[in-house]
Amino acid sequence: MQIGIDFDGTCVTHEYPEIGKDIGAIPVLKELIKNGHQLILFTMRSDREVKTNFGAYREYFLSAAVTWFKENNIPLYGIQTNPEQRLWTDSPKAYANLYIDDAALGCPLIVPENSNERPYADWETIKKMLKEKGLI
Numbered sequence: 819m820q821i822g823i824d825f826d827g828t829c830v831t832h833e834y835p836e837i838g839k840d841i842g843a844i845p846v847l848k849e850l851i852k853n854g855h856q857l858i859l860f861t862m863r864s865d866r867e868v869k870t871n872f873g874a875y876r877e878y879f880l881s882a883a884v885t886w887f888k889e890n891n892i893p894l895y896g897i898q899t900n901p902e903q904r905l906w907t908d909s910p911k912a913y914a915n916l917y918i919d920d921a922a923l924g925c926p927l928i929v930p931e932n933s934n935e936r937p938y939a940d941w942e943t944i945k946k947m948l949k950e951k952g953l954i
């Protein structure tokens with residue numbers, strides 16, 4: 819299966835543009851890979867040039883997320899797009915069979931006690947759901 823995966827609030831806590839804290843996604847993502855699934859990073863993060871009155875600089879916020887996957891030995895099949903979809907669509911939506919995203923309806927979340935922090939994906943429950951679907 820091809821699985822679209824969000825980053826902030828899904829793989830790590832919400833600390834954009836920093837990389838958030840570990841929330842238990844890594845072993846579950848590795849299990850998905852072990853079971854032959856392909857991960858497509860699908861995030862609002864981007865690398866871009868920012869122009870100011872004092873000059874231009876580049877932000878590497880998407881690259882930072884890609885590095886997180888590399889450092890954790892989790893291969894990505896696609897970044898922001900499914901490499902196969904250009905053969906049949908120009909749509910900006912990354913094609914996947916399943917999406918894991920903290921903003922998705924039905925995504926189990928952990929709500930931090932500190933109400934200043936945003937809810938993030940509950941990987942213990944996601945793992946159970948993936949097992950129930952026979953994906954891991």
Ligand SMILES: [Mg+2]
Nearest residue numbers: 824826827920
């Ligand atoms: Mg998110």
